[in-house]
Amino acid sequence: MSRPAGRDSRRLTRWWRRRSLRTRLTVIAAIAIAVSVFVAFQVASELLDWELQDTAEDQLRADSRVLATNAERAGLAQVQLPPYPGSGRLVRVILPDGSIRTPAGQPALPPVSEHAGRVARGASADLMESGDSDDDGYLIYTLRAGDGAVQVARVADDSPINRFGLGMLLIGLLCVVSGALVGRAVARTGLAPIDRLTAAAVRVAHTRDLDADIPDEGGGEIRRLIQSINNMLAALRDSRRAQRLLAEDAAHELKTPLTSLRLNIELLIRLDRRGTLDSALPAESRTRLLNDLGAQVAELSTLAAELTDLARGDVSDESTELLDLADVVVAAATQARSRVPDIEVALDVTSVWVSGRPAALQRAVLNLIDNAGKWSPADQPVQVRLRAQGASAVLEVDDAGPGIDAADVPRVFDRFYRADSARALPGSGLGLSIVQRVVDAHGGRATVARSPRGGALLRVDLPAAPIARLTAGAGHRGAPTPAPAARRRTKGRRPSGP
Known part of the structure; x- marks a missing residue:
């Protein structure tokens, strides 16, 4: 039972992939040279065969013209035929009655062909024939002479081709071996940087020393x-x-x-x-x-919770989607109100569509509101504003607290950083750092300034979804549709009581 060709092919592929790159380069170089030598041998053999045959045909024509000239002078029946030299050229005369004359001791040639007989009868001037028998192959040239014809033949000799082929075979084997050695040397030289790179990577993996850079070499x-x-x-x-x-x-x-x-x-x-x-x-x-x-x-x-969220970095299973940032802000304000009943939030939001992760954005807005709620006096609400400005969605959260000192502004979004005035307040110093990470992940920018009410004004700019994209996706599942005016702009303050 024969083995399926596809299984053999897959097995060969797996074997090839398990070889080292150095071995594969060596094999490829040897195969390339072997194919080149084989093609060169085939082309050279054909050219040599053509050249030898052309030379032999030219010699047969020259000898036939000499014999034909002598036969016309002395007659086909009386012309003296050259003695057989023992090898090489053979001659034959075809008389008008169809009989033949050959030198004494000369081996018999193949019977006169029908085409050669037509030349002897005057149907054509000459004829070049080649024929192979079981023992010998002949190249026979027939030339019209008088009332008959003369023939000069030569035994086909393949020995030059065979000697040439043997020489090419030896040269080819030498070239293949040399090519394999050269390919091996080239592969070793070319892959030396990769070997050193591998050794350095293994060393780093074993020592866990990430401070050791790999030398920059090669090109x-x-x-x-x-x-x-x-x-x-x-x-x-x-x-x-x-x-x-x-x-x-x-x-x-x-x-x-x-x-x-x-x-x-x-x-x-x-x-x-x-x-x-x-x-x-x-x-x-x-x-x-x-x-x-x-x-x-x-x-x-x-x-x-904040440490877990911060340690996860940008890794999240939450997918990005088109969403109305106003819904996210309202949900964050509601969550802040449920966590700290005393916090008072004044919303002034407009529907702005963005592309982002809803839970991450809601966490960032919640942290902004929580941070503002720590500083805002009991009788002053945290003001949250959302609007579209150019190609951005702008979210502002401000309070009426003491504000942020100029010395603390550059480090507001650093991890665990807390101003001296905030040491006595609850918190970990991670909230604004999480805000910064979420905003960066969404391609936005977070800044801090002073509020017109004297407190801190935290501003977040996020890229708004293009209008063309919203219009194109209007028929798609989950595509945004324009909200009614009452929904797009909500403004109010939640009561401070529980």
């Missing part, structure tokens, strides 16, 4: 490859440095609430073991302590 593709790997190592160094800083900052920020939480819990445990909990802690003090514990747990939960 062209090799140099670009080394530069790309060095850039990748630099990115990994920056990523590891950022992770280390994040871990150090997180440990520092977690230390204080964890220490306070542990001390308060240990105090409660000691008092409970002694049985003096009620006497040592009056109801008012116990309530205050429990409230502090709840606030510390909430702060830890918020910090853990």
Whole structure:
């Protein structure tokens, strides 16, 4: 039973792919040279055969003209035929009656062909024939002479072609072996930078030392490859440095609430073991302590959530979609109101369509509102404005608080950075850093300025979805449609009571 050709082809492909690049280059070089030698042999053999045959035909014509001239002078029956030399040329005379004359001792030629007989009868002037028998091949030239014809023949000799072929075979084998060796040497020389690159990558993988750059050598593709790997190592160094800083900052920020939480819990445990909990802690003090514990747990939960969100970076399973940013802002304001009932938010939003991740944008807007709510006085709402400005969606969140000092403005969006005036307030210093990351991921820009009311004005500019795209997608599932005027512009303030 024959094996399927497709299976053999796949097996050969797998075998070839498992070979090293050096081996493949060597094999390819040897095959290329072998094919070149074979093609050169075929072409040279054909050219040599044509040349030898042309030379033999020219010699037969010259000998036939000499014999024909002698036959016309002396007559076909009386002309003296040259003796057979033992090899090479053979002659024959065709008489008018169809009989033939040959020199004594000469081997017999093939019978006179019908075409050669027509030449002897005067139907044509000459004829060049080639014929192969089981033993010998003949090249026979027939020339009209008198009332008959003369023939000069030569045994076809393939020995020059055979000797040439043997020589080409030996040369071809030598060329293939030399080509394989040269290909091996070229592959070794050409792949030397890749070998060093591989060794450096293995060393980095084993030592985990990302500070060792790979020497930039070679040119062209090799140099670009080394530069790309060095850039990748630099990115990994920056990523590891950022992770280390994040871990150090997180440990520092977690230390204080964890220490306070542990001390308060240990105090409660000691008092409970002694049985003096009620006497040592009056109801008012116990309530205050429990409230502090709840606030510390909430702060830890918020910090853990923000650390998780920040550590994930730009990795998210949430897909990008066209959305109305006004809906996101309203949802974030509602969530802020539910988390902190005392916060008062004044919305002035216009429907603006953007392309983004809804949950990430809502988290960023929520952090902006939470940050403003910490500073805004109880009788002053947090003002949230959304409008379209050129090709951007502009979101502004301002408060009536003390504002941000000029010295703190450059670091407002840094991780864990908190101004001296904000140390006593709840928070981790990660909220605005998350805002910055989300805005950057959406191709936008976040800035800080002073509000006309004296507080801080945080502004976010995001690319708005092109109008042409919205129009083209009007018939597509999920495509935006213009909102009614009442929905596009909502303005109001939520009551401050629960």
